[in-house]
Amino acid sequence: MKYFFIFVNILLSGCAMQNKLIPIQDSTLAIKKRTPQTPAVTLPPPTPETQNNIWQRIFDHYQLQDINHPRITQEIQRYLKNPKFLEIIQKRAKPYLYLIAEATEKQGLPGELALLPIVESGFQPNAYSSGKAAGLWQFIPSTGRMFGLKQNWWYDGRRDVYTSTQAATRYLKKLNKEFDGDWLLTLASYNAGKGNVRKAIKKNKKKHRSTSYWSLPLPQETRSYVPRLLALARILDNAEHYNLPQPVVENKPHLGLVNIKSQLDLKKAAEIAQIPLKELLQLNAGLNRWCTPPDGPHHLLLPIAKTSLFKKNLAELPLDEWVTWQRHKITSGENLGVIALKYRTSVKAIREVNRLSSTLIRTGKFLLIPTGSTGKYNTFVATVNAFTNENTVKKTVVYTVKENDNLWLIAQKFTTHSSKIARLNHLKLNSYLQPGQKLRIPQKKTTTFPQQSSISKALQKIYYTIRRGDSLSHISKKFNVSIGNLRKWNKIGRYIQPGQKLKLLINITQPSG
Structure with missing residues (x-):
């Protein structure tokens, strides 16, 4: 191993x-x-x-x-x-x-x-x-x-x-x-x-x-x-012998395993346990989403001092409030209207939760379906946004044109494309640039993750040493990342060599290939 x-x-x-x-x-x-x-x-x-x-x-x-x-x-x-x-x-x-x-x-x-x-x-x-x-x-x-x-x-x-x-x-x-x-x-x-x-x-x-x-x-x-x-x-x-502090931790349980009988929204779980959601997620790192799995395991690790309170509050929580959504697999012939009718929700709600730019959907794909009252729905949307989607922010910088500059040279300097600079500044690719002219330069998207993500460290940076017979296609499939990202992260072309090290950003919440 x-x-x-x-x-x-x-x-x-x-x-x-x-x-x-x-x-x-x-x-x-x-x-x-x-x-x-x-x-x-x-x-x-x-x-x-x-x-x-x-x-x-x-x-x-x-x-x-x-x-x-x-x-x-x-x-x-x-x-x-x-x-x-x-x-x-x-x-x-x-x-x-x-x-x-x-x-x-x-x-x-x-x-x-x-x-x-x-x-x-x-x-x-x-x-x-x-x-x-x-x-x-x-x-x-x-x-x-x-x-x-x-x-x-x-x-x-x-x-x-x-x-x-x-x-x-x-x-x-x-x-x-x-x-x-x-x-x-x-x-x-x-x-x-x-x-x-x-x-x-x-x-x-x-x-x-x-x-x-x-x-x-x-x-x-x-x-x-x-x-x-x-x-x-x-x-x-032998810590004392090595001039190190003697390790001491009280010999008693610090965590308690609580069995639950069904799916439970993690935000709700944190509320009734009266602990921060971030702490709940750290203790239950195996959970990939904002809810416990429908088919189990149905358990949570909690601070031992909170287990009795959690059990009491959970017993008083109506079962229909344990989760505020369902996961639906799209079948042949379905459309958003049919699905919305089935779950007594709206097309708008489904599109908002799943960030759909149109009403087109594909057979075999999954949709998250919000259920319950408007208040519950709004809470659910906020939770989905916090748990599953990174926020991308487009940045631009202002560049002052120097003598002998052209769009291609400036694009190389900022690791972007001349066409993007031209589009952003309403120029043609062969436009003449004057020294002192101000240009807006598009920067790479920066990604920020909310503190309460489904896994506080869902993206893990690892390094992979290329072996004989490897290809970018093979590596991308092995780690479930795109070839484009592999090339971007490592600033490489199409060719790789055995012994070369590649940096990868892996989403550990995705099932292994």
Whole structure:
């Protein structure tokens, strides 16, 4: 499984901390027969510290701290040079730690694996990688579906903190069983895929070499992945030794999962929970739209202190007020008048909500249909506008013509087309320009997203390295973006080369291709 290189993206430059490292002996595990990395352990009874601090509870379940290797030492040194990163991820982890610790303990996983979202996503539920992996646990689409994580227009279970955590812990347990209890090979296969790890083992066996994780010919990403997790685990458990603040989070649930029986408008959900809509969306990052999915899952993660209030208010809310719209698939022979009549609304309302410039519609496409009173409709339109549509603003600048200027030269300077400048200024393409003349120059549209978008970070910037056999057409289909945008974002022509890096802006709320 491709993991999200949040570590690289977020590392902040600064003075290196002068810390003494815990001594780590070089250990070359040159064994011919693969054996479990750690034997079954009996977990210690809870201590007062464990009962009060969720971090200490995780540390008490460690099983891999007797493993030493120079690559772990190297990763420890990298982290210690960037203490700001450790501070940031501890803050991000706070709401989710209890939920994750419960899940890892339920599956009997080592405590270190509760820290895996740090390496995978930096504890960011909206994280998205160039390998199309998403969420805290960075599931790729196929593996996510294999473990029951729905991915559709409404919802992406890979970004649902609760369901993805349950799926990830089951997946890790399954992998560990397949690799005979070896947790290092388990982690390597979670990152690179079990098929690639098995190939590496087979290759070493043919050469009569060790089949331990440290000896396998794995991708560089995977060679760093496991020691990075072990380094993090060691640093956090020995924070005082490294002159870092001791992580403390109260050992109690911070979030509660509330089951709801039907679709619910998220704005309404935030109102009855008495929390900001932005907070609700952050906690429920798997939701792609402004409403929970019609076919489920019917649940929401809420601050634990708000769950009772939410349940009480939801029970008092009439069912016909749970949603104020429906999604309609256009069938052959339908027109807006027929659809409006069916839902007891107006053609004008349907056109406004769906931003239709005409009454022409196409079979197979979907329409959002507002229902309810005028007041509800107005609220619904405002919500749709806030959730689904970016606001584009056309900008112009005023340019003073210089000697020897012509429309083509000016267009090149501003990365636009001479025809656009001519049209905007009511000129002909061959018009003579006089020095000192003022021209309005069209600028690229700037896009602004409202704070309360369906996903606060729906557009994710990623970088993709071109591989042999790739084409712009293939890449555009893979990431559901247009060839025109690929060329515009990267200022390239029609030709690309292996090894070249492309910048992409991915809408993570769109179903994966």
